[in-house]
Amino acid sequence: MLSRRHWLKSFGLSALLGSTLSGFAEPTVAPLNSLNPDDPDFWKKVRDQFSLDRDKVFFNPGTVGAMPKVVVDKMTEHLKYIASGVADWAYKDDNKEEYISGYNNLMSIRKKVGQLINADALEIAMTDNVTNGMSYIANGITLQPGDEILTTDQEHGGGQSSWKLKEKRFGAVFKTVAIGKPITNTAEVYDKILKAITPKTKVLMLSHMISGSGAILPVKELCAEAKKRGIFTVLDGAQTIGQIKVDVKDIGCDAYVGCFHKWMGAPAGTGFMFVKNEYLKNLWTSVSSYRWDDHADEGFRFTQRGTGNFPILKGLNAALDFHFELGPDRVYDRIKFLGNRLRTGLRALPKVKVFSPPEESMCAGITVYNIDGWTGTKLQDNYWEKAKMRPRSQGDVYGVRHCTHIFNSEEEIDKAISLVKEWSK
Ligand SMILES: Cc1ncc(COP(=O)(O)O)c(C=O)c1O
Missing domain, CATH: 3.40.640.10 (Type I PLP-dependent aspartate aminotransferase-like (Major domain))
Known part of the structure; x- marks a missing residue:
């Protein structure tokens, strides 16, 4: 089994081993490499790597994504370093x-x-x-x-x-x-x-x-x-x-x-x-x-x-290191798995029109859909008001663009489907 130190290092978090950067909640996760990717806990532990508020659900990385904590920490660390140490900079060095x-x-x-x-x-x-x-x-x-x-x-x-x-x-x-x-x-x-x-x-x-x-x-x-x-x-x-x-x-x-x-x-x-x-x-x-x-x-x-x-x-x-450490294929598969789960649920609802291609090989983590007679703003606002969920409006006809990513869970997808089912009755 890999040690916690090794795990943190593999996530590019080694600099934090001996430091207490404010705002960083130390992950309480098992070593990533020891997890079975099919274990549902694997993705829960990946979710812990993001600072996203727990009481909200983010479905809009198609506009701007959510940064893992390590990304924010590396930026903040460097920002502080240049703010304090710019005089050290010999310029030509x-x-x-x-x-x-x-x-x-x-x-x-x-x-x-x-x-x-x-x-x-x-x-x-x-x-x-x-x-x-x-x-x-x-x-x-x-x-x-x-x-x-x-x-x-x-x-x-x-x-x-x-x-x-x-x-x-x-x-x-x-x-x-x-x-x-x-x-x-x-x-x-x-x-x-x-x-x-x-x-x-x-x-x-x-x-x-x-x-x-x-x-x-x-x-x-x-x-x-x-x-x-x-x-x-x-x-x-x-x-x-x-x-x-x-x-x-x-x-x-x-x-x-x-x-x-x-x-x-x-x-x-x-x-x-x-x-x-x-x-x-x-x-x-x-x-x-x-x-x-x-x-x-x-x-x-x-x-x-x-x-x-x-x-x-x-x-x-x-962010690139994080992606490579998780394993690009694993990331892509997970995104598509969740996207497919969403599309499958939505397609079963008679009053919902899906604008993403019917051919699943042409789809991944983006699903665009609307409820008959609704606007995108109405659907987007309902999601937010009723469930603090954040897909993005696609205008009057096309409803919302609903993106699924590795920080989302099956439960979140299923809840979204059940909400749309209720609204489209
Ligand atoms: C297909 C496509 N092209 C270009 C852009 C613009 O990207 P950027 O804001 O990185 O310039 C977007 C942004 O959503 C996009 O979806």
């Missing part, structure tokens, strides 16, 4: 670079991100969020008037707007294809997108997972078709990182942007962009500093973007 981000290459974090998405760290740049990453790509790529950018009709503003700007400013053509909500099935959405490609299509930009329905698009197959036609492919992974497995080599996309502040439990303001070297080396920087034209480390050209916030990167680092 490379060993003391961790006061400001935005000038250093952040290689250790980029390597962890590379491990997460199966990419070379040199092809990864750290960004603040998805919107920045997508904007760097759209602004940095050269398109001619008439060149087409193809995407779906269900993209988030942070993913599509930089391409609309490209249309207005440079005369490229921004085209969307209606994919339906709910999406009928994988084959149909694949056909719809494929048929919308024309000889003028130069960019295919797609959400890997549609935020307004949770649908996982057949990106691997579509990227393969785009590649045959010489089309640059870029995926918006705002909703996938930390929720489902992402392997950019397997997908075969040319670029992928993501963030860690939703499903990965990292602090807000943490993201990345991956671009294959053959494209990255020719991509213009939008925000430029000393390294803007130094191609020795392409990812660094984009990572270097002026003074930033190092403590949040400490938090990100801890």
